[in-house]
Amino acid sequence: MIGATLTFLVFGLCCVGAIIRPWIGVIALYGFAIMDPGWNWRWSLDRAFPFQLYLALCLFAGWIVCGLPGLKRVVQNKTGLSFLWFFIFMGWVSHGQSLDPETSSYYLYTVFKIALVTTLAVALIDTPKKLWILLVVAVVTQGYNAMQINLQYFEDGFSAYSRSGWASGTKGDNNGYTIFTIPVLAMSISIALTNLGPKLRLFSLAIAALQIHQILLLESRGGMLAVCLLFALVAFFAEKTRSNIIGIVAIGVVAIVLAGPPVVREFSSIFAEAGERDNSANSRFKLWKAGAQITIENPIVGVGPWCGELLVPDYYEGPIVSTSQRKALHNILFEISTGFGIPATLAYFAFFWIPLRSSLGLVLRRREEDPWLNAASLAICVGMPAFFLASMFSSGAMLETGYLLAVLGYAVKNILHQPADSPQLSESCAEERQVYHAAS
Template sequence: MKGLIFVYGSLAFICLGAIVRPWIGVVGYFGFAILNPVYLWGHSLPPNSNFQKYIVGATFIGLLLSGFKGNKIQGAPAWAIISLVLYLVWAWVTAQSTIHEGDTVAYMTNIWKIVFMSCIGALLIDAPKKVLTLMWVLVIAQGWNAWEINLQYFQNGWSYAARSGWGGFDNNGYSIATAPAMGISLSLAFYSVKLWARLLAGFIFVLQMHEIMLLESRGTMIGALVLAAVGVLYVHKNSWTTSTIITATVLGIALAGPSVVDEFKSSFKEGEELDSSADSRFKLWKAGVDIMKDYPILGVGPNASRRLVPQYYEGGLRSNNKALHNLFFDISCGSGIPGLLLYAGYFSVIWLAVRKYWKFNKSSMEPWAKASIFSVLCGLPGYMVASMFSSAALIEGSYILVIVGASALLINKNKMPIDHLATQRPLLHAQAPS
């Protein structure tokens, strides 16, 4: 009953709030997607509850009533949005010749909502308070799940999520869903103004680290290491960040244990020492390359390549349905190389833009901007590496990172035009101390 009250109470607040202030709908949509209340409190809710459609509808009404007010979309965020919209259009074109209508329809039914909310998110998240709200909602929503996964493990001595998955994903899928949230929690631990906020974000980051270890996803373990390495490379070096890095490293080593270390090291074995799971990944990637070569322009239909994998898999498969477990092959085999370029453009354009902005404005940014920009800098590389080991196109967390980065760029655009960074470089270095 408590779950029922919480879910429907939150849904009513989000929908009513979205009509008056549509940015609340964006935060609520992604918050519900990450928290996944239907999974957490499924025993209290009707089967097949689809709350997101109500939030999307309320947000669209609010958008119309507000006259599409928000950020002035320009520069890199504009190109990113154009790239994502063109990907959706191209996916629809390739869907017309799909080899399996059911798989493609299931994908298209969900991806259009994510694209719509991602695009208007860059428009509506137009103030520092809204950026931070979106970031904290993602971190707390995913942190709740991380708490539940850790709690179940410590109570029972084994991980249910590792064996049966979590939130409708298998262990690899949910691990990947955690990667973007880790980038945000780490950035909030570094750059939040209040000490309690830093400690809370740091605590959630530790929960997320241990969750990934419990889920035994080697791909996300590698992605998490990339996230951490990029974070150490770009973070401001001071007493707080240095002590945080040391503490996180010590905790990571302590939490890992021999079994996790052995699981991670098995990813790099060769020949006969390579276990069946890792060997299967390489064979799946080879199948992805071959399918992409045979269908380079239109692909075989979004989400439909799984039907061809058994034919291309070295040695054959008994199943007639096998996912490629690789985001890039799933997109390219489904919608061709043009689809992959458009989809990847959405993420890469923003990452390159925030990297440039960080390079020339690192010392002069306000704390909220540091947190938002840094989360994209380290979160996206970690997520992309993890996504090489399982498909994640329908995982909303990665799109939140782009919204955060795009919004931060657009908000700061009015203060310091990004297009004129080169001419302002001496001024930037003369401002706030590092």
């Protein structure tokens, strides 16, 4: 009952905070979405209790009461947000001729909610203080989940979360929750490699170790491959200070030591020859080929959000093993292109490309700047490519943490666009703002 009591206490405070300070509601929404208290305390909470719905209502009420703050920042980021909402609009158009309107409605409603929160986050996260609170909340909440998955493994001797229906409650199977974790892992590592004080860096490093072991326990091959890319990008983008090099080596050693024989075998199967691949690996290529063909035949509006799966059996080469008439495409590109059409797909990826491009500029210049801006930018540069690589093996389009990475990028842009005399900017941040505008 302690977990349930604390959950409702924090929930109540967050609802009040969202009305008084809408940015608190944004951070609370991400925190509750990541931790999923209905799953963590399912024995004492109603799993169907709509925490996020009530937080969203309080957030919108507070945003209106406070006079719609942040509209100027929405205008400043109109290009990226226009791509996001064009994607939603095309989903609505596609829904009108969907092969399965009920399924399309669920998918469209999910991404619509995420788009609303994303837009408000872009409007309201505009200071280094709000940015670091958002980063810490995301890392701590997902770190708690990673700790629980690790504890279950060490107590029982096996990972129940790698089995269907256990991985994360509402976040899908082991593949889905691995994808969900990767953006937050990027945040943990980025904080650990940024000059933010030894205690916070060690704390973030410990959480990153839990997250890495969690990903290994879930045995998602696409997720493991994405983590390898994340490490390669960290080694390239992170500042080559002595403490950072030690941190990168420490994380790498932890990953190698924690990877047991079953994990190594599972990961090694990615690189098996065509005749040695298992059915799951072989089916991926056939699924993607089917997705490409469905997209080519329905290029403008697709066949309805999340409905390309219905046509896979008709395009799949060879016998297909499925307990239903659907077969997941296991690929974010084809999941969107078959459901929404090619124009919406381009808009979707453009929304993410804009903050990634601006963050690459900041990280590559390696300027002395507010450390939280540096941590956020590094997280985007290493986390977003890894997130999409993992999503090429099992889609993460309905998972909040991928969008959260984009929010960090737009938030950094918001901060750097503030006037030079803004009292909310540190001197280093104001200096970086001037460099940012000069480069733009």
